Amino acid sequence: MTELSTAPGLSTAPGAPAPPVSRAPGGIPTEVFRKQLAEFSAARGELLAADRWESQDPPVRELLGAAGAAGLFRAAWAVDEADRPRALWHAVELHTAFARLGNGAPGAPLLTHLDVATRLLATLPAAPAGLVERALDGRTTAALAVTEPGGAGSDLASLTTAVRRDKDTLTVTGEKWFISNAPYADHLLVLADDPEAVTGSRTGPALLLLEATAPGVARETLDTSGHTGLTGRIRLDAAPVHTVLAPGGHGLLRLMRHWIHERVMVAVRMTELASAVVDHAAEAAHHRRTFGSALIANQQVRFRLADLSAQVLETRAAVHHGIRLLAEGGCPMAYAAVCKYRAAELLRTAADEALQLSGADGYRTGHPAQRALRDGLGLALAGGTDELMLLQIDRG
Numbered sequence: 001m002t003e004l005s006t007a008p009g010l011s012t013a014p015g016a017p018a019p020p021v022s023r024a025p026g027g028i029p030t031e032v033f034r035k036q037l038a039e040f041s042a043a044r045g046e047l048l049a050a051d052r053w054e055s056q057d058p059p060v061r062e063l064l065g066a067a068g069a070a071g072l073f074r075a076a077w078a079v080d081e082a083d084r085p086r087a088l089w090h091a092v093e094l095h096t097a098f099a100r101l102g103n104g105a106p107g108a109p110l111l112t113h114l115d116v117a118t119r120l121l122a123t124l125p126a127a128p129a130g131l132v133e134r135a136l137d138g139r140t141t142a143a144l145a146v147t148e149p150g151g152a153g154s155d156l157a158s159l160t161t162a163v164r165r166d167k168d169t170l171t172v173t174g175e176k177w178f179i180s181n182a183p184y185a186d187h188l189l190v191l192a193d194d195p196e197a198v199t200g201s202r203t204g205p206a207l208l209l210l211e212a213t214a215p216g217v218a219r220e221t222l223d224t225s226g227h228t229g230l231t232g233r234i235r236l237d238a239a240p241v242h243t244v245l246a247p248g249g250h251g252l253l254r255l256m257r258h259w260i261h262e263r264v265m266v267a268v269r270m271t272e273l274a275s276a277v278v279d280h281a282a283e284a285a286h287h288r289r290t291f292g293s294a295l296i297a298n299q300q301v302r303f304r305l306a307d308l309s310a311q312v313l314e315t316r317a318a319v320h321h322g323i324r325l326l327a328e329g330g331c332p333m334a335y336a337a338v339c340k341y342r343a344a345e346l347l348r349t350a351a352d353e354a355l356q357l358s359g360a361d362g363y364r365t366g367h368p369a370q371r372a373l374r375d376g377l378g379l380a381l382a383g384g385t386d387e388l389m390l391l392q393i394d395r396g
């Protein structure tokens, strides 16, 4: 009988030939980067151990520092326009590799770091000089604070956090929550309403840079079912604005462009998390015995795993098309939404079924499917919910 994990072509692990890349000056070829990632993880078993990422105080700064020092962020960084395809595929490699480390948990702060502390900040001309460079080296990090406890996550026109002028100083007052990397950030990018046009000539949401340790800024780690220890609540009480990154009326526009990129990258991460749990489930089904034979001996089990493998391959193909569109500089917002929506659906299904296949063992904290299910539910909300993705797809 053909066993799933040994059948040619059925493993969902990527490992396929690297997509074509341009090799701009300073860029390293994809194969070299893959090797670098493998060496990085092999040397940091303790840092990447799954149980450390189940605590309320996971080693986020240690990981970012180590990854920066090893050059992993710079390897996924485009030095110029022509270098963008190579950098994007390296980011895919990075998220793919980290989906299989520490039950996928350490991949979350890395994604936020790459997308917010380096990529988003670099698109904002007003950002202080040197900030992106330091983040690329893993010496500083930043968080993007948009969502509010009152429910401004989907409806960003109803922000209650606001910026005001107090003599010569701009200050922000309000509250944000579920902010990825907030407990570990040096800088906060805060979306705040500007009802009096104090940041420019228009009213509406402005994007502001705040020092995370400034007076009036209080942060605490949230107690959540997934993304354990990785998101935070921020209270702002007349906290001073360091820099206006985008003035009133322009903040959202900047973020809409940012979210196209981030949603495709989150879709990469979700697809690879799904791939990892399906492969783990297939492997475990060889060892688990019921009614005198290996679980994998049941055709129903093999068909289920084969169907999940097919879904992973289909979603990966769709998401990689999103990366190609980003590389060409023109991924439509609706397509990024398709990627995120489909990958979220895949991750939930794969994690749910992988957990069921593992029996009670799968229900244990520390089991890859259980962690993926908890994180998958959060990823279906983060950066825009499934329903918001459907709204964007509907609009076209």
Ligand SMILES: Cc1cc2nc3c(=O)[nH]c(=O)nc-3n(C[C@H](O)[C@H](O)[C@H](O)COP(=O)(O)OP(=O)(O)OC[C@H]3O[C@@H](n4cnc5c(N)ncnc54)[C@H](O)[C@@H]3O)c2cc1C
Pocket: 144, 145, 146, 147, 148, 150, 151, 152, 153, 154, 155, 177, 178, 179, 180, 181, 227, 231, 377, 378, 379, 381, 382, 383, 384, 385, 386, 387, 388
């Ligand atoms: C793990 C994780 C990480 C996160 N990281 C960040 C971060 O770094 N920065 C940040 O700012 N936020 C972050 N968030 C918050 C996330 O972006 C929001 O939770 C999300 O945008 C939804 O906003 P909300 O929670 O306010 O829900 P609401 O906007 O109140 O929505 C509640 C429900 O109503 C649905 N809904 C809303 N409008 C409609 C509609 N018109 N039609 C149909 N259904 C609708 C929503 O889909 C949702 O199911 C994170 C969340 C999680 C779980």
